[in-house]
Amino acid sequence: MIGLISATAAGAAARDRLAAAWPGRAVVYEGPVREAVHRAFAECEQLVCFLATGAVVRLLAPLLSDKSADPGVVCVDEAGRHAVALLGGHAGGANALAEAVGEVLGAAPVVTTATDAAGLLGLDMLGLPVEGDVAGVSRAMLDGAPVELRADAVWPLPALPPNVAPGSVPADPADAAVLHVTDRLVESGARRAVVRPASLAVGVGASRGAPVDEVVGLVHDALREAGLSPLSIAELVTVDAKAGEPGIVAAAARLGVPLRTYAAEALAGVEVPNPSGAPLAAVGTPSVAEAAALAEGGELLVPKRKSTPPPGSEGRAAMATCAVVRRAPRGRLAVVGLGPGARDLLTPRAREELRRASVLVGLDQYVDQIGDLLRPGTTVLESGLGAEEERARTAVAEAREGRAVALIGSGDAGVYAMASPALAEAGADIDVVGVPGVTAALAAAAVLGAPLGHDHVSISLSDLHTPWEVIERRVRAAAEADIVVTFYNPRSRGRAWQLPEALSILAERRDPATPVGVVRNASRPDESVRVTSLAALDPATVDMMTVVTVGNTATRQIAGRMVTPRGYRWQSAAGTGEGGR
Ligand code: SAH
Numbered sequence: 330m331i332g333l334i335s336a337t338a339a340g341a342a343a344r345d346r347l348a349a350a351w352p353g354r355a356v357v358y359e360g361p362v363r364e365a366v367h368r369a370f371a372e373c374e375q376l377v378c379f380l381a382t383g384a385v386v387r388l389l390a391p392l393l394s395d396k397s398a399d400p401g402v403v404c405v406d407e408a409g410r411h412a413v414a415l416l417g418g419h420a421g422g423a424n425a426l427a428e429a430v431g432e433v434l435g436a437a438p439v440v441t442t443a444t445d446a447a448g449l450l451g452l453d454m455l456g457l458p459v460e461g462d463v464a465g466v467s468r469a470m471l472d473g474a475p476v477e478l479r480a481d482a483v484w485p486l487p488a489l490p491p492n493v494a495p496g497s498v499p500a501d502p503a504d505a506a507v508l509h510v511t512d513r514l515v516e517s518g519a520r521r522a523v524v525r526p527a528s529l530a531v532g533v534g535a536s537r538g539a540p541v542d543e544v545v546g547l548v549h550d551a552l553r554e555a556g557l558s559p560l561s562i563a564e565l566v567t568v569d570a571k572a573g574e575p576g577i578v579a580a581a582a583r584l585g586v587p588l589r590t591y592a593a594e595a596l597a598g599v600e601v602p603n604p605s606g607a608p609l610a611a612v613g614t615p616s617v618a619e620a621a622a623l624a625e626g627g628e629l630l631v632p633k634r635k636s637t638p639p640p641g642s643e644g645r646a647a648m649a650t651c652a653v654v655r656r657a658p659r660g661r662l663a664v665v666g667l668g669p670g671a672r673d674l675l676t677p678r679a680r681e682e683l684r685r686a687s688v689l690v691g692l693d694q695y696v697d698q699i700g701d702l703l704r705p706g707t708t709v710l711e712s713g714l715g716a717e718e719e720r721a722r723t724a725v726a727e728a729r730e731g732r733a734v735a736l737i738g739s740g741d742a743g744v745y746a747m748a749s750p751a752l753a754e755a756g757a758d759i760d761v762v763g764v765p766g767v768t769a770a771l772a773a774a775a776v777l778g779a780p781l782g783h784d785h786v787s788i789s790l791s792d793l794h795t796p797w798e799v800i801e802r803r804v805r806a807a808a809e810a811d812i813v814v815t816f817y818n819p820r821s822r823g824r825a826w827q828l829p830e831a832l833s834i835l836a837e838r839r840d841p842a843t844p845v846g847v848v849r850n851a852s853r854p855d856e857s858v859r860v861t862s863l864a865a866l867d868p869a870t871v872d873m874m875t876v877v878t879v880g881n882t883a884t885r886q887i888a889g890r891m892v893t894p895r896g897y898r899w900q901s902a903a904g905t906g907e908g909g910r
Contacts, residue, residue, distance in 0.1 A: 331355040331426070332369030332376045332400075336362050340379030343409045343434055347377060350433045363388055375401045375417075375426055382413055389416065396420050403427045409434050418442035419453045443471050450487050450704060452508075457486075458525040458560040461509075466522035469506035480510035483731035484526045485661040485760075488687040488706035512561030512655065514553075527563035529630075532622030532652045533577055534567060534608060539648035540639060541579035547636035547649050548580065555631045555653060562586045563656065566621035568593050570612045576649070596620035603633045622654040629654050660728035660759045664748045666741040666766020667695055671852035674772065675699070679764045686735035690724040691747075695737050721750035728759040740768040745789050745817055770815040773848035773876045776858050778890030780846055780878050784812050785893075790827045791818035797827070804831045808838040813884065813893055816877040820868060828868045828877070835879055836863050844891045846878040847871060860891050 333355050335344040348355050356373070358365035362380065366388045369376050378385045382404045393399055393416075401421025404413045412430040414423040419442060427438035442451065452459050452467050469476050470490055475497040478489065489508075498505040506520040512528045515521075531548055552559050565581040565588045567574075572590045581588035593613035601623060604615035614620060619633050631653035638645050663682040668674035683689070683702050693711040703709070710727075712720055724736040724747075738746035743763065755761060774781045786807055792800060807814045814835065820828045835843075841864035849857045849872070859870070863879065871877060884893040 330373045332373035334358045334365045335379035377403045379405050412436040413439040461522040465520040476506040485733035488704040490706045514556045525560035529561045530622045530654045532618035534617035534650040536648045539576040541576045543636045544576045544580040544649045551631045568617045618650040618652040622652045627654040627656040658731040660731045661733045662728040663735045663762045664742045665737050665764045668767040669772035669852040674767045686733045688727045688734045691737035725754040741766040769876045772851035777846035780891040782893040783896045787815045789817040804834045808835045811881045813881045814879045819877050820871045821873045844880040844886045846891050849875040
């Protein structure tokens with residue numbers, strides 16, 4: 330919950346706007362400011378104070394304990410011009426909260442955390458648990474001092490700055506900063522931090538009524554004796570029949586990990602070193618713990634072991650079993666659409682994925698478009714026009730190595746672009762995330778007016794990959810069905826006759842006066858827009874930076890804009906109809 334506190338009328342007005350924007354997420358603390366701040370600090374994960382930073386510092390100073398526990402605090406000034414992340418920038422989420430408050434109130438977020446300010450990665454922003462001297466290692470990272478990277482495997486992490494690399498500290502002096510990425514227990518100390526990848530699957534079995542302490546104790550013992558960290562547990566896994574077993578459910582909650590269950594038949598098919606008759610009789614599989622842990626593959630680090638009954642119950646039979654498996658890292662491929670060109674048509678999610686990647690694959694001109702958004706240290710693999718297959722293969726191969734890869738394309742990366750060749754290449758062994766983008770057709774439509782108000786298609790006139798007969802058949806079908814058509818790749822130096830040919834096919838079914846929109850470089854600095862007609866369009870004015878949108882028989886030019894009616898209950902331009910629902 331986010332606690333909101335204000336003192337003045339202007340503050341209260343801004344506070345109420347925030348409360349209205351975040352119903353169920355934000356709660357207003359009324360009354361004297363001092364008590365309100367104290368109560369909110371005790372009860373909320375985050376605070377937004379419509380108060381001077383000085384006042385908030387004085388009120389909070391006696392309450393602060395440490396940054397992993399304290400709420401994140403944002404201050405907003407009287408005029409609502411700035412949202413200052415005051416406390417708990419990373420762990421408390423105040424940096425992100427300042428951004429979010431800024432968006433609602435139109436205030437500029439003020440973030441002073443060094444790692445964010447420099448565009449570098451905060452260790453605590455990896456989305457993975459980190460322990461040890463996080464502040465010390467972060468400082469070394471930020472200062473550009475060498476940080477020895479010791480990773481057990483390639484993990485899909487965001488780009489680390491170039492000073493963080495294996496072998497960056499040659500003689501290994503005792504005071505060197507070291508960043509481990511491992512599920513193993515390692516020696517702690519000053520300037521040593523450990524990032525915990527979610528690599529371990531812990532299989533558990535339990536008889537009915539097994540106490541949670543016995544299950545958790547077993548898991549902790551098993552991991553400790555194998556030299557493994559509980560912070561690297563990806564999930565607890567068991568058989569469907571135990572999905573509601575209270576000791577297992579509570580153990581997952583206490584360990585802070587998800588619980589996943591498998592059907593007994595699935596587990597029965599997993600080969601394990603220690604099958605036994607008891608679970609076969611009880612739940613229908615000769616192994617629960619080992620089979621569940623191994624269900625997604627991996628290396629069995631701790632074979633099945635039994636729990637120790639808690640003090641007081643010595644002598645009774647063990648009620649729980651567990652087994653631990655290390656899974657291979659899964660790489661991550663994000664297929665990211667960059668939009669038509671303008672920076673503000675790049676979605677926030679696309680931006681986030683670009684900063685989430687350690688490898689960027691794309692056409693050189695698109696890399697230039699977003700190069701400034703990448704984290705320092707990102708590996709850029711760019712290639713020229715025509716190398717689509719190679720780009721797709723490279724991106725998938727990098728993800729297979731375990732890396733976090735962003736494969737970029739203009740507009741939407743799934744539309745005449747990289748997503749299909751890449752996914753044709755990718756197997757089930759990597760994670761794939763798609764980020765939609767604003768296509769050229771949509772960007773062009775927005776500047777033309779409302780040409781896509783009813784059914785519409787896109788047709789690419791490039792016959793490099795598609796035989797002309799196929800293209801022609803589709804254009805005829807669109808003509809026949811009276812559908813608005815947007816032509817992509819309409820004309821290049823070597824392909825001049827296709828556009829006139831396609832237009833003449835549409836002209837067989839549409840009036841010569843049918844509006845046609847020609848948009849070149851939509852949303853880019855040299856954008857140009859023309860609305861003409863089927864009869865008047867001069868193909869020579871069209872090139873590969875252009876899309877051509879041809880209206881249907883109902884499309885009109887109204888005040889210079891291209892408008893396609895929604896189809897029924899259409900009235901005149903000045904009419905009252907909004908169209909049907
Ligand atoms: N994935 C892209 C399309 C790539 S195909 C998308 O979703 O939009 C390349 C063709 O797209 C170009 O030949 C041109 O016809 C069109 N195109 C791409 N960006 C454009 C822009 N900003 N303005 C006009 N047309 C554009």
